Every structure is written in structure tokens, then in C-alpha cells.
Amino acid sequence: MMRTRPLKVALLGCGVVGSEVARIMTTHADDLTARIGAPVELAGVAVRRPSKVREGIDPALVTTDATALLKRGDIDVAIEVIGGIEPARTLITTAFEHGISVVSANKALLAQDGASLHAAAEQAGLDLYYEAAVAGAIPLVRPMRESLAGDKINRVMGIVNGTTNFILDKMDSTGAGYQEALDEATALGYAEADPTADVEGYDAAAKAAILAGIAFHTRVRLDDVYREGMTEVSAADFASAKRMGCTIKLLAILERAADGESVTARVHPAMIPLSHPLASVREAYNAVFVEAEAAGRLMFYGPGAGGSPTASAVLGDLVAVCRNKLAEATGPGESAYTQLPVSPMGDVVTRYHISLDVADKPGVLAQVATTFAEHGVSIDTVRQQGKDGEASLVVVTHRAPDAALSGTVEALRKLDTVRGVASIMRVEGE
Amino acid sequence: MMRTRPLKVALLGCGVVGSEVARIMTTHADDLTARIGAPVELAGVAVRRPSKVREGIDPALVTTDATALLKRGDIDVAIEVIGGIEPARTLITTAFEHGISVVSANKALLAQDGASLHAAAEQAGLDLYYEAAVAGAIPLVRPMRESLAGDKINRVMGIVNGTTNFILDKMDSTGAGYQEALDEATALGYAEADPTADVEGYDAAAKAAILAGIAFHTRVRLDDVYREGMTEVSAADFASAKRMGCTIKLLAILERAADGESVTARVHPAMIPLSHPLASVREAYNAVFVEAEAAGRLMFYGPGAGGSPTASAVLGDLVAVCRNKLAEATGPGESAYTQLPVSPMGDVVTRYHISLDVADKPGVLAQVATTFAEHGVSIDTVRQQGKDGEASLVVVTHRAPDAALSGTVEALRKLDTVRGVASIMRVEGE
Numbered sequence: 001m002m003r004t005r006p007l008k009v010a011l012l013g014c015g016v017v018g019s020e021v022a023r024i025m026t027t028h029a030d031d032l033t034a035r036i037g038a039p040v041e042l043a044g045v046a047v048r049r050p051s052k053v054r055e056g057i058d059p060a061l062v063t064t065d066a067t068a069l070l071k072r073g074d075i076d077v078a079i080e081v082i083g084g085i086e087p088a089r090t091l092i093t094t095a096f097e098h099g100i101s102v103v104s105a106n107k108a109l110l111a112q113d114g115a116s117l118h119a120a121a122e123q124a125g126l127d128l129y130y131e132a133a134v135a136g137a138i139p140l141v142r143p144m145r146e147s148l149a150g151d152k153i154n155r156v157m158g159i160v161n162g163t164t165n166f167i168l169d170k171m172d173s174t175g176a177g178y179q180e181a182l183d184e185a186t187a188l189g190y191a192e193a194d195p196t197a198d199v200e201g202y203d204a205a206a207k208a209a210i211l212a213g214i215a216f217h218t219r220v221r222l223d224d225v226y227r228e229g230m231t232e233v234s235a236a237d238f239a240s241a242k243r244m245g246c247t248i249k250l251l252a253i254l255e256r257a258a259d260g261e262s263v264t265a266r267v268h269p270a271m272i273p274l275s276h277p278l279a280s281v282r283e284a285y286n287a288v289f290v291e292a293e294a295a296g297r298l299m300f301y302g303p304g305a306g307g308s309p310t311a312s313a314v315l316g317d318l319v320a321v322c323r324n325k326l327a328e329a330t331g332p333g334e335s336a337y338t339q340l341p342v343s344p345m346g347d348v349v350t351r352y353h354i355s356l357d358v359a360d361k362p363g364v365l366a367q368v369a370t371t372f373a374e375h376g377v378s379i380d381t382v383r384q385q386g387k388d389g390e391a392s393l394v395v396v397t398h399r400a401p402d403a404a405l406s407g408t409v410e411a412l413r414k415l416d417t418v419r420g421v422a423s424i425m426r427v428e429g430e
Numbered sequence: 431m432m433r434t435r436p437l438k439v440a441l442l443g444c445g446v447v448g449s450e451v452a453r454i455m456t457t458h459a460d461d462l463t464a465r466i467g468a469p470v471e472l473a474g475v476a477v478r479r480p481s482k483v484r485e486g487i488d489p490a491l492v493t494t495d496a497t498a499l500l501k502r503g504d505i506d507v508a509i510e511v512i513g514g515i516e517p518a519r520t521l522i523t524t525a526f527e528h529g530i531s532v533v534s535a536n537k538a539l540l541a542q543d544g545a546s547l548h549a550a551a552e553q554a555g556l557d558l559y560y561e562a563a564v565a566g567a568i569p570l571v572r573p574m575r576e577s578l579a580g581d582k583i584n585r586v587m588g589i590v591n592g593t594t595n596f597i598l599d600k601m602d603s604t605g606a607g608y609q610e611a612l613d614e615a616t617a618l619g620y621a622e623a624d625p626t627a628d629v630e631g632y633d634a635a636a637k638a639a640i641l642a643g644i645a646f647h648t649r650v651r652l653d654d655v656y657r658e659g660m661t662e663v664s665a666a667d668f669a670s671a672k673r674m675g676c677t678i679k680l681l682a683i684l685e686r687a688a689d690g691e692s693v694t695a696r697v698h699p700a701m702i703p704l705s706h707p708l709a710s711v712r713e714a715y716n717a718v719f720v721e722a723e724a725a726g727r728l729m730f731y732g733p734g735a736g737g738s739p740t741a742s743a744v745l746g747d748l749v750a751v752c753r754n755k756l757a758e759a760t761g762p763g764e765s766a767y768t769q770l771p772v773s774p775m776g777d778v779v780t781r782y783h784i785s786l787d788v789a790d791k792p793g794v795l796a797q798v799a800t801t802f803a804e805h806g807v808s809i810d811t812v813r814q815q816g817k818d819g820e821a822s823l824v825v826v827t828h829r830a831p832d833a834a835l836s837g838t839v840e841a842l843r844k845l846d847t848v849r850g851v852a853s854i855m856r857v858e859g860e
Contacts, residue, residue, distance in 0.1 A: 024724060028582065034647070034767040035579050131577060137725035139569070139577030146576075147561060147569030149465050150745020152458065217464070277731060280710055294454060294742035295567035295732065301707060302728035312725035315580020329759035337464040 007036065007322045008043035010075045010100070012066050012091055013082035014054060017105055017132070018045070020311035021079060022057050032315070036322040044069040046091075070094050077321050079314060080104040081132075089113055096124045101325060103317040105132035105310055111206035111222045114213065118334035127330050129317035134207045135160050135286045137309030138302040139316070144214045145332055148292055153215040155291040156254040157429065160207040162284030162304045163198035164230050164250040166190045168269075169282050172247050177235050190284050200229035201250065201267040208252035211288070212265040215254055218340040220265050226345035228268035237423050240355060240394060243383075244427075246271040247279050251428060255348070262343045271353055272429035279429075289429075346403030351380070351430075353396050355422040356412060360391035364417045368393060371415065375408040376400065390419075396427065437466065437752045438473035440505045440530070442496050442521055443512035444484060447535055447562070448475070450741035451509060452487050462745070466752040474499040476521075500524050507751050509744055510534040511562075519543055526554045531755060533747040535562035535740055541636035541652045544643065548764035557760050559747035564637045565590050565716045567739030568732040569746070574644045575762055578722055583645040585721040586684040587859065590637040592714030592734040593628035594660050594680040596620045598699075599712050602677050607665050620714050630659035631680065631697040638682035641718070642695040645684055648770040650695050656775035658698035667853050670785060670824060673813075674857075676701040677709050681858060685778070692773045701783055702859035709859075719859075776833030781810070781860075783826050785852040786842060790821035794847045798823060801845065805838040806830065820849075826857065 009025070011018055025032065025042050033039045045057060046066030054062070063069055070078060070091065078095040080102060082088045088109050095102050102121070104110065110117070110133050121128040131141045135158070144153065159165050163185060170181035182199070185191035197203045205225040212220035230250045241248050252267045272279050277299050281287040286304025291297050303309040324331055358364045365384060372379050378398040385392050397405065412418050439455070441448055455462065455472050463469045475487055476496030484492070493499055500508060500521065508525040510532060512518045518539050525532050532551070534540065540547070540563050551558040561571045565588070574583065589595050593615060600611035612629070615621035627633045635655040642650035660680045671678050682697045702709050707729050711717040716734025721727050733739040754760055788794045795814060802809050808828040815822050827835065842848050 020724070024580065028580075031582065031647075032580065035762075035765060137722075138728060139573035142577050143569035143573055146750055147572050147746040148742065149749035150454065150458075150462065150747075151742040152461065217461075277710070280707070292567075292742060294450070294738040294745070296736075296739050296742075298568060298730075298732035300728075300730060303726045306726075308724040309726050312578065312581040312722060315724070316577040317580075319579035320576055323762065324759075327757070327759035329754075329757035332465075332753065335465060 006039040006041035007076045007325060008041050008074050009318065010043060010069050010078045011045045012078055012080045014045050014047045014057070015081065016307040017310045017314065018081040019054060019057070020307040021081065021314050024311055024315055026056055032319065035319050037326055038322070040318070040322055043075060066091050067094055070098055070100060075100050076325055077101050077103065077318060079318065080106055081314065082106070083108065085109055085112060092117055093120055096120045096126055099124065099126065101127040101321045103314055103321055104128065104130045105314055106130070107133040107203070107206045107210060111209040114210065115219055115334065115336070122333045125330060127321045127324055128333070129321055129331065131317050132310045132313035134210050135288060135300070136302070136304040136306065137312045138286055138288065138300050138304065140288055140300050141214060143300065144211070144290065145335065148290070148295060151295050152293040153290060154256045154293060156211055156215050156288060157278065158211070158252050158288030159249055159278055159281050159286050160252050160288065160304060161198055161204045161250060162286055163191045163195065164204070165281065165286070166284040167199070168230065168233065168248055168250060171233070171235065171238055175235055175238070178231060178233060199231050201227045204250060204252050204267045208254060208265050208267050211252065212254040212263060213334070213336065216256060216263045216340055217335045217338045218263065219336045220263070220342055224265055224342040226266035226268070230269040233269050234423065237425060240353065240423070241271045244271060244353065244396070246273050246427070248425070249278060253428065257343060257347070262341045264343050264345070264348045266345060266348060268426060270426040270428040276429040346401060348402040349399050350402060351397050351399050351427040352405045353394070353425045353427050354409065356393045356395070357419040357422055358391050358393050359417045359419065360386040360389050361417070364391070365393065367415055367417055368395070368412065371411045372397070372408055375404050375411065377404050377408050392422070436469040436471035437506045437755060438471050438504050439748065440473060440499050440508045441475045442508055442510045444475050444477045444487070445511065446737040447740045447744065448511040449484060449487070450737040451511065451744050454741055454745055456486055462749065465749050467756055468752070470748070470752055473505060496521050497524055500528055500530060505530050506755055507531050507533065507748060509748065510536055511744065512536070513538065515539055515542065522547055523550055526550045526556055529554065529556065531557040531751045533744055533751055534558065534560045535744055536560070537563040537633070537636045537640060541639040544640065545649055545764065545766070552763045555760060557751045557754055558763070559751055559761065561747050562740045562743035564640050565718060565730070566732070566734040566736065567742045568716060568718065568730050568734065570718055570730050571644060573730065574641070574720065575765065578720070578725060581725050582723040583720060584686045584723060586641055586645050586718060587708065588641070588682045588718030589679055589708055589711050589716050590682050590718065590734060591628055591634045591680060592716055593621045593625065594634070595711060595716070596714040597629070598660065598663065598678055598680060601663070601665065602668055605665055605668070608661060608663060629661050631657045634680060634682050634697040638684060638695050638697050641682065642684040642693060643764070643766065646686060646693045646770055647765045647768045648693065649766045650693070650772055654695055654772040656696035656698070660699040663699050664853065667855060670783065670853070671701045674701060674783065674826070676703050676857070678855070679708060683858065687773065687777070692771045694773050694775070694778045696775060696778060698856060700856040700858040706859040776831060778832040779829050780832060781827050781829050781857040782835045783824070783855045783857050784839065786823045786825070787849040787852055788821050788823050789847045789849065790816040790819050791847070794821070795823065797845055797847055798825070798842065801841045802827070802838055805834050805841065807834050807838050822852070
């Protein structure tokens with residue numbers, strides 16, 4: 001089985017993840033050789049700043065010309081850990097044109113151009129693996145597209161962004177407000193200086209698009225994913241959640257419609273019961289809950305980011321791609337045969353938790369209840385609190401289409417007895 | 431890509447799992463075809479009792495002669511869901527002799543004869559897949575041997591038996607004793623009439639042997655696994671656990687020694703902190719916690735048994751094996767290159783929680799403490815309770831080799847001030 005000519009790897013990018021990939025390839029070379037069935041050799045490292053000292057990496061391997069590295073003719077596998085759209089996209093395409101399989105950790109690129117990249121890989125008879133693009137080290141892409149290949153996934157609900165989970169966990173456990181928790185996350189290195197991609201849900205939406213495609217064997221574009229950030233979540237929302245036996249998480253939720261003919265994909269903060277396995281996912285950990293027809297309820301949990309965990313996922317893919325190369329085979333490519341349409345957010349059926357500031361006078365509750373009824377939204381519970389002419393109403397609805405719920409809220413805002421809508425939050429996981 | 435000649439499958443066994451496999455193969459035939467790249471056909475079903483009515487299965491496919499089915503020349507893949515050692519072992523061997531790849535759900539057989547079956551598969555250039563053998567529907571074998579193929583697993587700690595977890599969860603949540611909880615598990619169908627294989631840890635030990643082999647790339651035999659059942663766990667133990675902020679679980683624990691030169695494998699009840707992700711695994715669910723060098727702490731959670739979940743795992747393997755057949759390749763076989771020895775239980779380093787009934791007189795604590803010190807076991811905490819001339823001592827130790835701990839307990843039993851050792855339990859997961 002063992003051959004002696006090594007498989008040659010081009011590493012594109014050498015930041016936090018890339019340097020860790022290079023380190024493990026060197027320190028664990030014997031293990032990788034045994035598991036692949038052939039030695040694997042780091043043949044070149046493409047970087048932007050060649051002058052930077054990179055411990056453990058032979059300077060002779062470093063180049064600024066990634067394209068030339070891919071074109072030189074002896075590379076078997078390219079590892080793309082540059083991130084972002086360009087030059088990553090062009091380099092991956094170049095790799096496929098030169099018979100090179102690709103392992104990528106690039107969620108933004110996969111979410112935006114997954115279909116065309118998969119097509120290019122398939123046409124060339126090559127592999128495109130990307131376990132690291134979703135939920136870091138947590139094995140998720142492979143279990144969903146291989147272990148559950150004989151099952152039907154109906155629902156995926158996940159915490160796929162560690163930064164926002166850290167912030168929400170802090171708010172929950174300490175009673176802190178959003179800004180205070182964000183500041184702590186930034187100080188500890190969990191949030192970037194510009195946290196927009198995380199807190200506005202863009203990062204989670206990219207992962208949601210990738211996961212939805214795999215889960216439902218259909219193509220889900222980034223634009224198909226409804227997205228709401230978590231910057232408006234307040235300490236008061238956590239207090240309300242606690243009264244309901246819930247906590248608040250930023251969730252990516254992918255669902256097959258009840259009739260099986262369409263799917264939905266969305267990212268937003270939501271209340272979930274404390275008894276739900278996702279509720280106890282603390283700090284910056286990620287976890288993804290999968291409901292499949294035969295398998296039932298599964299959960300995958302682990303670190304969703306960081307150099308080492310991401311490198312672990314990249315190297316698992318590297319072993320698989322190298323084994324495929326040796327067998328002259330390819331792993332599973334894109335599976336989009338169901339061609340299910342993605343329905344808009346309005347079609348999602350869910351529950352709402354709504355806090356209203358209302359006038360403290362008779363008839364307010366009746367007026368509010370009538371508004372819900374007019375929009376076909378059934379109320380589960382109402383809690384009324386009044387003091388000094390001011391009052392608040394907390395309404396939790398039964399399940400209804402999101403369009404009906406947002407129509408209700410719009411109408412409530414117009415009632416002269418409603419002074420304001422203090423918060424609206426979906427309730428999931430029940 | 432699509433070919434029209436179907437891949438032919440022989441189903442060996444048609445009990446709870448087998449009938450569910452057959453049902454899904456029929457109802458989800460189009461999905462399986464799309465995911466495999468060729469149609470897959472149930473070509474024969476070998477059973478013991480052919481007269482039994484099997485809904486949805488063409489009676490013309492049913493045979494009592496499994497060997498003839500495998501030898502008839504057109505079978506591509508055999509699914510073995512008979513269980514037990516024979517005739518399963520001989521049939522799998524026969525399959526390999528006739529160019530047939532095998533998907534098995536047979537933990538007992540894999541734990542006992544995995545090495546020879548893997549060798550037979552490899553020699554014949556065929557696949558042996560067995561995701562369903564460990565933790566039912568939870569993708570675990572594939573993530574461990576493929577997703578983590580570029581990483582180094584140092585520790586696996588899992589709840590791999592649903593029956594015992596149901597019993598222990600009942601004891602924890604209701605304060606019931608072992609017998610009462612077992613009776614409820616039996617009444618609800620979670621425990622078999624003879625629960626020995628579950629409650630004495632035999633089932634978990636078989637899974638532990640399989641998982642240890644995969645985790646450490648070495649061969650771990652069933653006899654290498656230290657095994658202790660959970661029939662002695664009492665309501666008093668749960669009360670003690672609660673005082674420590676712990677619960678009690680039956681755990682399969684697989685560890686690489688600190689020097690990396692050996693491994694240990696064991697199954698026993700243990701206290702774990704309530705903050706540990708495994709502590710919140712309720713009812714009959716399974717979960718496996720994996721610590722890898724680069725990936726960090728991962729957990730896989732889901733239903734560990736049952737017809738549908740197990741069928742889901744079998745069918746995921748079926749898709750993979752069929753895809754391999756079409757690509758004229760094979761998936762990863764046994765990986766035992768590290769050849770690490772398995773150390774005995776005495777070498778395991780852990781902590782003990784020990785309850786002693788002692789005479790309520792001065793000097794007892796000093797005598798007990800001396801005994802621990804003589805065996806090189808350092809005490810973390812001692813709690814002393816006395817009433818009416820009787821007293822109890824609860825000692826929690828620091829980490830020490832299991833041999834030193836059991837030596838300490840043996841010596842304690844000989845002290846005339848120690849009336850009895852009420853319970854001994856290991857403390858894990860800290």
C-alpha cells in the first residue's frame with residue numbers, strides 16, 4: 001500500500017490557521033503518512049508578506065506568487081486558508097485547471113460561489129473539501145453529507161458563531177448589557193475590532209447557506225438566508241427569557257417545509273428553552289442540532305473557531321483528499337438534485353415573544369387581543385404589569401407564519417394605546 | 431455519472447433494524463439513487479423465520495439460506511444486522527470471499543473479531559463499514575476515523591449505553607433506587623428482560639474496544655477493556671454526588687497515557703461535574719466526548735439505539751460503500767499502525783470518592799489519613815458526620831494511580847475502626 005513519492009501540498013495563506021496547518025504537517029508527519037498511505041510534503045507556502053518570520057517553516061518554501069506555485073506542475077493538493085473572495089476564488093479555479101484538488105476553510109467564498117466551484121471540481125474530476133468552513137473543528141460537513149447520506153434531514157438549528165455566543169452567554173450569566181458584554185469579548189480577543197460580520201449575523205448566514213445546501217441537497221445562496229443581528233438584544237430580553245424558562249441564542253435555522261416542497265434558511269436571535277441541548281452551549285463554543293427522519297435528534301458540539309481547531313478540520317480533509325488521490329477517486333461532490341426552492345422568511349412558521357409598553361387603562365388588552373386575532377395569530381399567554389399609569393404587556397403567541405406575526409406587530413404599533421414595542425423575539429426549539 | 435444497472439444489496443437479518451433498513455431503501459429509493467449515483471436494489475433478505483409476515487418486503491426476496499444468497503454471484507453489498515458472533519462472522523467472511531463489501535451493525539463481533547474481519551476485507555480489496563455498531567445513529571466512527579484523521583485524539587469519554595443512562599437519569603431525577611429505576615426501564619422497553627449485557631457494562635465495553643481502536647490507531651481487544659457494572663450504584667451515591675455538584679454516569683473512558691506510549695480503556699460508573707457536557711445527557715440518549723490535540727473538546731450526541739436511528743447509520747454506510755464500489759475504490763480500513771500497548775486498570779490515573787462507616791471516636795480520621803498517605807494517595811477533601819456512636823467519613827482524593835487507590839481501600843477495610851466501605855466511586859471529567 002505504501003508508496004514513497006510524497007503527495008505535494010501547496011499552502012495558500014499562512015495566518016493563524018495556515019501556520020498551524022504547517023506546524024502539524026511537520027510535527028505529525030509520520031502519523032499523516034500512516035493514515036494517508038503515502039508521505040505528504042509541504043511543497044510551497046504562498047503568502048502576502050514574505051519577510052515575516054514564520055517559525056518552523058523553511059523560508060525556501062515561501063513565495064508571494066501563489067499562481068506560479070499552483071502552475072509549477074508537481075502539486076497534488078492545495079490548501080486555501082486565505083479567506084475572503086479574491087484572490088481565493090481565482091486561485092482555487094487555477095488549482096482545478098492544473099489537476100490539483102482543494103481543501104478550503106473559506107466560508108464566505110463557499111457560501112457565495114459554492115455552486116460554480118463545485119462544478120469546476122467535478123468537471124476536472126477533483127475534490128473540493130471544506131469541513132473547516134463551518135463550525136471550525138466540529139465534524140459537521142462530513143457527518144451531514146456522508147453519515148446521514150441514507151437519511152432525510154428535516155431541520156438544522158445551530159450556534160455557528162462563537163463571538164456572538166460568548167456575548168450572549170455573558171449577558172445571560174452576568175446580567176450585562178450588550179455593549180458591556182461586547183467590550184469584554186473584544187478585550188479577551190473573542191470579538192474583532194470591527195465586530196459587524198459576527199454581531200450582524202453575516203458570518204452565521206454564510207455558514208447557514210452552506211449547511212442548508214448540504215442538509216437538503218439543494219442550492220441555497222447567501223441571499224436566500226434571512227438575517228437579523230443580535231445588537232438589539234437587551235438585558236430586559238434576558239429577564240423575559242428567564243421568566244419563560246428560556247435563554248437567548250443567535251441561531252442559524254434551516255427547515256424543510258411541512259409539505260417537503262420547499263426549505264427556509266434564517267439567522268436571528270431567538271429564545272430557546274433551558275432544557276434544549278443548545279441552551280447549555282457556553283462561551284465561544286459552537287453546536288449544531290440536526291433532526292433527521294430516521295436518526296432522530298443529533299447534536300455536534302465543539303470549538304467553532306481558532307487556529308488549532310480549524311487546522312484540525314483542514315488536516316482531516318487533507319487526509320481524505322490525499323487518500324482519494326491515491327485511489328484515483330473523488331469524494332462526494334455537491335449534491336443539489338432535489339432543487340427545492342427557498343421560501344422567504346414570511347413563510348417560516350414560528351412563535352413570537354412580544355413586549356409592549358401600553359397605556360394603563362381598561363380595554364387595552366381587548367384591543368391588543370383583537371389585533372392578534374385579526375391577523376390570524378393565536379395567543380398562548382399574556383402577562384400584564386401596570387404601575388403609575390404605565391403598563392407593559394408580554395404576549396407569547398402560538399405558531400404562526402412569520403408574515404402574520406410581523407403584520408400583527410405593524411398593526412400593534414399603530415394602536416394609540418400602544419406606546420411602543422419594547423422587543424420582539426422568536427421562540428424556537430420547543 | 432449515473433449508471434442504470436443497480437447495485438444489489440443482500441440484507442442479512444430482518445429484525446427491528448433490518449426491517450427499517452428495508453423500509454427506507456424502498457420509500458427513499460430515489461434519494462438513495464441520487465446520492466449514490468446509481469440505483470440500489472434490495473436483492474435478497476436472509477431470515478431465520480421465513481413465515482413471519484414482513485410488511486413492505488416482497489416475499490420472493492426472503493430466504494433462509496444466507497450463504498446461498500451471498501454466493502449467487504450478483505450481490506455487491508451485504509448488510510449484516512443479525513448481531514452476535516455466529517452465523518454473522520462466517521457470513522461476513524463468505525461475503526468477502528465473494529467480492530461483496532459489508533456494512534455491519536454488530537458491536538459484539540467487531541469488538542471480538544474486528545482485526546481478522548478488517549484483514550479479510552483489506553485482502554479482498556473490499557469495504558467493512560460499521561458506523562451503526564457504536565452509539566446508533568450518532569455519526570462517530572466516520573468523524574473519528576476520517577474528520578479527525580489529521581489530528582491526535584488523547585481522550586474519549588462517552589455514554590454509549592442508553593439503557594443504563596435511562597436508569598441512572600431516573601435515579602438522579604427521582605431519587606429512586608437501582609431496582610426501582612430498572613423496573614421502570616423494563617416496563618418502558620428501555621431494558622431487556624435480562625438486562626445483564628447493559629447493566630454489567632458488557633455492551634459498553636464492546637463499544638469501548640471499537641472506539642479505542644479507532645481513536646488511537648491501535649488494536650484494543652474486548653479483554654483489554656476494564657469493566658465494572660452499575661448495579662451497585664445507590665440512591666446514597668447520588669446524594670453524595672449532588673453534594674459534590676456531580677451526577678453519576680456509566681462511562682466508557684479511553685485515554686492515551688501522559689507519555690503517549692500506552693493507552694487505557696475502561697467502563698465503570700463515575701461521578702462527573704454537573705457542568706460537564708455529558709452530565710446533561712438525559713434518558714436513553716448517548717453522547718461521546720472527544721478530546722483531540724488540535725480540535726480541542728468535541729461532543730457527539732444522539733439516540734444510541736432503536737430501529738430507525740440504527741438504520742440511519744447503516745444506510746449512511748451503504749451510500750458510502752456503494753459510492754466506493756462505483757469508483758472502484760475502498761474507504762479507510764483498520765488503522766492500527768501505532769501498536770500502542772493497552773495498560774491495565776491499575777495504571778489509570780484518576781480520583782476516588784470513598785464513603786466509610788467508621789467508629790465515632792477520636793483518632794479515626796488520623797488512622798484513615800495515615801492509610802491514604804502510606805499508599806501515596808493524597809486527600810483532597812474529607813467530610814465527617816457522626817451520630818450515636820456511628821460516624822461516616824467521605825474522602826475525595828487527588829489524582830492517583832488506580833492501583834494505589836484500590837490498595838488504599840483494601841487497607842482501609844482492615845482497620846478495626848472502619849466498620850465498612852459504603853461506596854467507592856471514581857470522579858471524572860474535571
